[in-house]
Amino acid sequence: MRIIVTNCNTTREMTGEIVRGARAAAAPGTTVTGLTPAWGPASAEGWLDSYLSAAAVLDTLRTYDGPAYDAVVLAGFGEHGREGVRELVDVPVVDITEAAAHLACLLGRRYGVVTTLDRARGQIEDSLETAGVARNCAVVVGTGLGVLDLADDPGRTESAFLTAAERARDAGAEVLVLGCAGMTGLQRAVREKLGLPVVDGVAAAVKLAESLATLGLTTSRAGSYGTPLPKVRLWGRSSGEPERGAQGRQT
Amino acid sequence: MRIIVTNCNTTREMTGEIVRGARAAAAPGTTVTGLTPAWGPASAEGWLDSYLSAAAVLDTLRTYDGPAYDAVVLAGFGEHGREGVRELVDVPVVDITEAAAHLACLLGRRYGVVTTLDRARGQIEDSLETAGVARNCAVVVGTGLGVLDLADDPGRTESAFLTAAERARDAGAEVLVLGCAGMTGLQRAVREKLGLPVVDGVAAAVKLAESLATLGLTTSRAGSYGTPLPKVRLWGRSSGEPERGAQGRQT
Amino acid sequence: MRIIVTNCNTTREMTGEIVRGARAAAAPGTTVTGLTPAWGPASAEGWLDSYLSAAAVLDTLRTYDGPAYDAVVLAGFGEHGREGVRELVDVPVVDITEAAAHLACLLGRRYGVVTTLDRARGQIEDSLETAGVARNCAVVVGTGLGVLDLADDPGRTESAFLTAAERARDAGAEVLVLGCAGMTGLQRAVREKLGLPVVDGVAAAVKLAESLATLGLTTSRAGSYGTPLPKVRLWGRSSGEPERGAQGRQT
Amino acid sequence: MRIIVTNCNTTREMTGEIVRGARAAAAPGTTVTGLTPAWGPASAEGWLDSYLSAAAVLDTLRTYDGPAYDAVVLAGFGEHGREGVRELVDVPVVDITEAAAHLACLLGRRYGVVTTLDRARGQIEDSLETAGVARNCAVVVGTGLGVLDLADDPGRTESAFLTAAERARDAGAEVLVLGCAGMTGLQRAVREKLGLPVVDGVAAAVKLAESLATLGLTTSRAGSYGTPLPKVRLWGRSSGEPERGAQGRQT
Amino acid sequence: MRIIVTNCNTTREMTGEIVRGARAAAAPGTTVTGLTPAWGPASAEGWLDSYLSAAAVLDTLRTYDGPAYDAVVLAGFGEHGREGVRELVDVPVVDITEAAAHLACLLGRRYGVVTTLDRARGQIEDSLETAGVARNCAVVVGTGLGVLDLADDPGRTESAFLTAAERARDAGAEVLVLGCAGMTGLQRAVREKLGLPVVDGVAAAVKLAESLATLGLTTSRAGSYGTPLPKVRLWGRSSGEPERGAQGRQT
Amino acid sequence: MRIIVTNCNTTREMTGEIVRGARAAAAPGTTVTGLTPAWGPASAEGWLDSYLSAAAVLDTLRTYDGPAYDAVVLAGFGEHGREGVRELVDVPVVDITEAAAHLACLLGRRYGVVTTLDRARGQIEDSLETAGVARNCAVVVGTGLGVLDLADDPGRTESAFLTAAERARDAGAEVLVLGCAGMTGLQRAVREKLGLPVVDGVAAAVKLAESLATLGLTTSRAGSYGTPLPKVRLWGRSSGEPERGAQGRQT
Known part of the structure; x- marks a missing residue:
């Protein structure tokens, strides 16, 4: 089983520390992959940071192109974004x-x-x-x-x-x-x-993510957490080509 | 009095509609300035869109360099971001x-x-x-x-x-x-x-924003909504020069 | 726009003070009219006072025969009566x-x-x-x-x-x-x-009352705050002729 | 034991009915005395009626000069006033x-x-x-x-x-x-x-009133329900001589 | 009227004390019968004791074969069991x-x-x-x-x-x-x-129990507190013959 | 790791079914031991059954003398007892x-x-x-x-x-x-x-029990869930020798 653990800020040392904690908690067969957002705040301390972080974490997961994974752990305590990640990915999502x-x-x-x-x-x-x-x-x-x-x-x-x-x-x-x-x-x-x-x-989230993945449980698509609707989305001021959904229409 | 009204998405037609509604509600001496985020979702429908929108709206206000304003109205119904804007600006902030x-x-x-x-x-x-x-x-x-x-x-x-x-x-x-x-x-x-x-x-928020501004009331800096701490923040994947706070440290 | 501001007690000096506060908050085109109940407590401090005050304020508004008004502000902090006033008058009612x-x-x-x-x-x-x-x-x-x-x-x-x-x-x-x-x-x-x-x-209520009146909003008649039903009501022990509603029946 | 049961409106037939219900529930040694307010609404249906009723019931109890009583039952379902009566009298008060x-x-x-x-x-x-x-x-x-x-x-x-x-x-x-x-x-x-x-x-309130009185329990004077402060109070528009407390001051 | 008062523990001195308190509060015509569970904890201090006590109190009432009674008072403050007793007996049940x-x-x-x-x-x-x-x-x-x-x-x-x-x-x-x-x-x-x-x-519960019994009120059988279903139940490790309901089936 | 799974009733077939479910969810290194109470209800349906079940489950765990275990799963949905088991055992306790x-x-x-x-x-x-x-x-x-x-x-x-x-x-x-x-x-x-x-x-509880045990977490002894106090406790009507705590005193 592979679990993606996302840091909520751009500080790589902190990602390292989080990944060490996650690995210490993980079951023998679990691989932990840490992700550091390419943009966002150096640390998340306050609401502005938290909302910036949420978008950056979503972008990081959206553009992730590594090996397939079985669950996501969001490693920002008190930070925003978890519901958005639940819409985005098809595997269970656990916020620390x-x-x-x-x-x-x-x-x-x-x-x-x-x-x-x-x-x-x-x-x-x-x-x-x-x-x-x-x-x-x-x-x-x-x-x-x-x-x-x-x-x-x-x-x-x-x-x-x-x-x-x-x-x-x-x-x-x-x-x-x-x-x-x-x-x-x-x-x-x-x-x-x-x-x-x-x-x-972090440890708690790893165990819960493993639990859900083992039991074959993932986020409900009924009601709140449907797949994001196809549409034009620009992820940052000068982020080049916009994402374009199947039925997306240009602004 | 000038009130900034921010659309939560990148669709300019919608900004226009919102501004018309805001102006219809505003007092005679109130100027309404509409802002459309340069990035974000074409419409905010779901949590992923909402978090993307929150960051984009914050970025829009952070980089705004027009005339001084007396209040901000956030025109995204149910969308995230209001607490971050309260940290960012020194004038009252009202979410619709x-x-x-x-x-x-x-x-x-x-x-x-x-x-x-x-x-x-x-x-x-x-x-x-x-x-x-x-x-x-x-x-x-x-x-x-x-x-x-x-x-x-x-x-x-x-x-x-x-x-x-x-x-x-x-x-x-x-x-x-x-x-x-x-x-x-x-x-x-x-x-x-x-x-x-x-x-x-929109109309309700304009009247509340006018009310707060007229009474000289603005967001408390005690407790939750302190000014954002100085630090390195990157607003989007390839957004060029990072913002650098006075005591910011480079990651 | 005319706003009626009712003191909750019979102390005229306090009405004066409240009216001064209300006028300082009011928009240029707003006229503030202060009302002092003809009966009730000299000050409202406790539940007995508050209920006596509520009836006296209702009676004051019921028998008011001055110029038409656009909103009512109830200037008794924590005092009872607001829901009754919402039934009684056809304009927005705001309690401080x-x-x-x-x-x-x-x-x-x-x-x-x-x-x-x-x-x-x-x-x-x-x-x-x-x-x-x-x-x-x-x-x-x-x-x-x-x-x-x-x-x-x-x-x-x-x-x-x-x-x-x-x-x-x-x-x-x-x-x-x-x-x-x-x-x-x-x-x-x-x-x-x-x-x-x-x-x-007081200032907050004046701004909210102005806001509602400007937006053409007033109390809903659906559900809780219907117009008082016509019936015999006696407003005080020796208050002479009873009010009689259209279909009122004598006790 | 004597229990005062107050009707919340001026309709004497209803007082009679309430008293019959109260007597049917009362213990052998309990005397039930019904009171009908001399003023107030013919029936309490809505907030305006309820606040008018609250003041009238308080006035009725304030000016009661019959035999001593051990508890008060307030027989208006959903009507206001109970906390004021708790301030006013020294015996337990139970609202139906x-x-x-x-x-x-x-x-x-x-x-x-x-x-x-x-x-x-x-x-x-x-x-x-x-x-x-x-x-x-x-x-x-x-x-x-x-x-x-x-x-x-x-x-x-x-x-x-x-x-x-x-x-x-x-x-x-x-x-x-x-x-x-x-x-x-x-x-x-x-x-x-x-x-x-x-x-x-009504039956429930009679039993609870008897229970409290039998156990020697009455309303706490600490905190919320202190004795009404002495002051000038006028109970109705033309109610003659104002009540004057020991240290009352004339408006 | 006879009220059964059950101690929640096996300490008879405490039953005595409770019964004295209950009698002091009871109306002249009320007989108070104290019951001490034959098993359970010597005192109930904590959750384990409380659950043990609940079963023992239920067993005590289930096997009670004294004179008929009109209400039950459960004299364990904060202890479990009241909903079970409400299922078991046909008279009102009041927990202290x-x-x-x-x-x-x-x-x-x-x-x-x-x-x-x-x-x-x-x-x-x-x-x-x-x-x-x-x-x-x-x-x-x-x-x-x-x-x-x-x-x-x-x-x-x-x-x-x-x-x-x-x-x-x-x-x-x-x-x-x-x-x-x-x-x-x-x-x-x-x-x-x-x-x-x-x-x-204890005094409060006696008065409430008397009140309910006098008014002819007892536990609703609709919804939560239906009569216990007939089935095999064993009340303690070596409790001999199991209780067998009419349609009980042997395990 | 060994997890004890307790059925809440005396029906052995049901214990078997529960244990099968638990084993299907358990990690490779986890041993699941099912326990059926020696007394209690044949099925727990209602509050009386639930309290009887709680005492029986506590007794079952209290007198368990098999191999050491790392966690307890209580397999009665909506049944009482979990807080008592948290007092009783030193390992984590999870209720389904x-x-x-x-x-x-x-x-x-x-x-x-x-x-x-x-x-x-x-x-x-x-x-x-x-x-x-x-x-x-x-x-x-x-x-x-x-x-x-x-x-x-x-x-x-x-x-x-x-x-x-x-x-x-x-x-x-x-x-x-x-x-x-x-x-x-x-x-x-x-x-x-x-x-x-x-x-x-059952599956959820097994994963949570494994998670807590793996992380070295167990019930807090501070505040609510202290070890049961030593005292005389009788577990059922004719249960022979009472349990006697170190400082237990005989009733």
Whole structure:
């Protein structure tokens, strides 16, 4: 089985880190292929970044011409795009935000999310809500660290994470979710110090993607997630030839 | 006062129609400037289109270099992007989806939305939910007509709208919302036949944008909608020079 | 355009203050007429006052015989009556509670209300809930000052408001709402000190009323807000001749 | 124990009917005293009527000078006022709307309300919501009959009620609530034909009022329902001498 | 009228205490019969205990062969089983959890529950939610004391209860609920010190059970709570002869 | 890896069927061990059965003395007990009800459950609600067939399922969930005829259990799901020696 894991930003180091996390979680027979968008934000921190990222990720998958794959994992925590990818591809699509929440619901009555900047909280709350798993989310807490700062000083990152995690626990969280793909790796240290299970979205998404693919399940085409309609679409200001659908009409 | 009205797709005829609707609603001293994204989908019908549209609209506003403006109206019903625009610009931002719902709430206990294709319903429901105005929405109903089909046969459009509107009324709607920018103009005919007030999102958004601008109110920078952080962002696959923020670092 | 603004209590000084606020917000062509109920409470602080006020405001509008008007603004924050006025008059009706919330939703992801006494909080919460705009309300906070105390010591009022506003911000509010018609005027000072947009319900309601009237929209008669049925109604214990509807029957 | 039962309208025949229903439900040692407001609407059908009724009922209780009583039952289904009465009196207050819902919740997983005119549905829904018992309400259905028409033709009333009740059952109701004080008496016939328990609000409220009084429980004065503040209040247009509180100040 | 009150655990002293509380609340003509399960947990503290208790209570009622009774009170706060008992018996069934909440809703806008161990909070929250009365619950607070520790040191129990009750009040509770059958008796002392009404679930349930029985109301058989289907059921590992329904088939 | 799969009833044929379904879904290295409770109901249909089943399943796991296992799957759709098992065992616990819903949320915007008897609907709704995954459940529909009737006439079962599934689709379901362990096997046929993805709870739970075990995640001991406290517990009427905890005290 091949799983495509898409980074939500253009930072290749981060794709590498995400792919390592995904491989650590994957079953023996699973091949993980990481994709870095050719355009978009260097990191996704806020709504503007998130919408830019969503289009770039869609474009990356749309123009992918590598080996066939069995599932897609979207590795941007709280970022937009998952419903669009569900329309685009014929294999199951799992976003790390929802994935972490799904597993967390199985481990305790209430979970909490620890994320990077406070400004990311709103996106995460909305993403959990529309994914249908917000009910048991006790709180989303920020660490005050930016996405690209996470790797700079591991000690500071762990300390900031622990402080935020304690606030989540005091708000009723019995399980923690790592609210950023760049946090993959923190969970073991943190679990030991806080005694709470810690769910990493990338690992969770890989297991859910494998589960769906193994069971032969994929996105429903009835209702919301139909195949994109054929039409002219221009993917970026000077992106040359427009995509043209079968019945597309020129603007 | 100048209000920028952004079409969510690249179809200029539709921008023209939207601008006409906006001007009809605007106060005497208000200038309406329509913008058509240079890229994006020819029409936004589904999540993939919506995310592509969101990035294109953000890019359009980011690179706008016309006269100063006092407010932005986003004229894509149920489309993504509004929170990103709130981060980007310093003036009030009103999306036609939420605008129509806000006014509809003032006119009856429950409102219903009549939109184009059934697949658009989910996006609209989510958009109303996160905008905070879904509580009194009785139902979102599709007409079965695509965005660009609306103008083809006005009689068929009106008839399909009436049928859908009756379903909305039977589901408890006391007020109707036109769930597509391209429906502007239908409301008078429909109001007469059904006896329900009909709110057009473009007109509603223009009045709300004027209201906020007149009162000197604009988006809060506290919490969710901070200014976008400086960083490298690439707006499209081959979009030449990357934007570089003051403290941006190259990937 | 003429807008009727009704005070919810019998204190004429407060009507004057409200009318000044309304005129400051009104468009050039809008005439604002203030009405003070001939009966009711000297100030509305609590449910008993609120219900007494609702009946008195309805009676005031029912017996109004001045020039024709285009919209009604109900200037009692959190007070009852708006649905009854919607039944009574044929023009749009906007209550300052809902009006402030509608505009606040456009300015941030969550808003908070700062009101007078703590006992007013429940009414406000219920009013926002039934108006359909409670979803994004982070909190309603009291200042501990009564309605008629607000004007006594402006310094104390501002200080109490700031303290309460900080509590609202800490609870997640990105936008503040002035939770009492008598607070009109505080917003500028407060906005500067806290850096949050502050919405005044009277100003918000005037703009929304103008918006609806300009767009030719008024309350739906379908479903909830039908015209009051003709019947005998006695408006107060010794109010002489009963109103008699066309098919009214004597008790 | 003495229970005051207040009619919400000025129609004395209806007070009589309500009192008969209340007495049939009361315990042997309970005395039921019916009160008819001296002013207000002949029947409460809609929001305007409901707010007028709320003030009139408050005035009726405020000026009551009969023997001491142990509890108040408010016999207007879906009508306003209960929170104001909770402020006013020192004994427990039970509204028939909430009372019926409380008992209905104990008898099935979902209950339905059958009321008079469709326009009453909104008030009932809001009343159940703020009372905290709407969660298990499957539906509120109208019979199309006005309050004062109920007694005109018992056969038609029963037939209309049965039709509406079947709709409620089909919507998931396992228990029915009689949504109008004037329906007292219908429940036995209906229970037999439909096989569903039928809860009458007046009877339910009497039992709940007795329960609270027997247990020595009364309305909390902490938070929402403090004693009305002393101030000048005028109860109706020409109601002579204003009420003056201890520290009341003249307008 | 005879009311059966079932303890949820096997501790007879606790049954005695519960029965004393029930009798104190019962009307003159009501006979209270206490039942102690022959099996189950010595005290119910947690989900495993609660499910064990539910089966044991059902078995106790299933095999009860005493005098006929008119209602059942289930005296385990937050414990499972009530829906099963509603299927089993033909008389009204009232659980003390829901009963306390129903009465508390009538006494203030928000109520709080003070219970024993923190681990019991989740069960109580779920129980209130499914009973349909969670909307106005401000908070569920633990005292840190186990069920069987409550009687050990009355001073410590009262002190722990007061501390927890203050937290509930600060979270918005205007009324308190005693969240354990073993707390019966605390309410008077606590009400005096905190000035909040305190509802005891056992007393509340007795009054509600009497109310339903007096009004001739019992559980609906439509939909959820049908009579248990005839089939082979074994009540415990070595419970000898299986129950066999009329059309039961042997496994 | 070894996964224990517990049937919720005493019918061994059904355990066999469930185990076959579980094995079909399991990864190559996973051993599935089926357990049939020694007591309890022959089938779980209704709340009484469900609570009896919960205690029996807990007893079965409590007294299990086979080889060590890595996860538990509870194979009773809509049945009680999962939280108690989470307290009891130290490995992850997945209930087929929640498992199916978790995967269904990843496949469409709304899912529907098709179950056996209508009376099972309430339990399923409550189970989904407290598991935190009810938000995107469009509807729970009954087929009218009892649990043990499913196997009697496969044609009738498939036909009843299809009819119910169409109702679910019309109510907005884009994905179907098989709402009974005994339905395992239906999904392929149904998926082909209706074109909707069909999730089988047993398969879903096996994959989720494997996922959690692989990731080293298990139930949080903080807050709700602490280890059962040591105390005397009697598991059934004549179950001989009571279990005695370390500090257990004899009743």
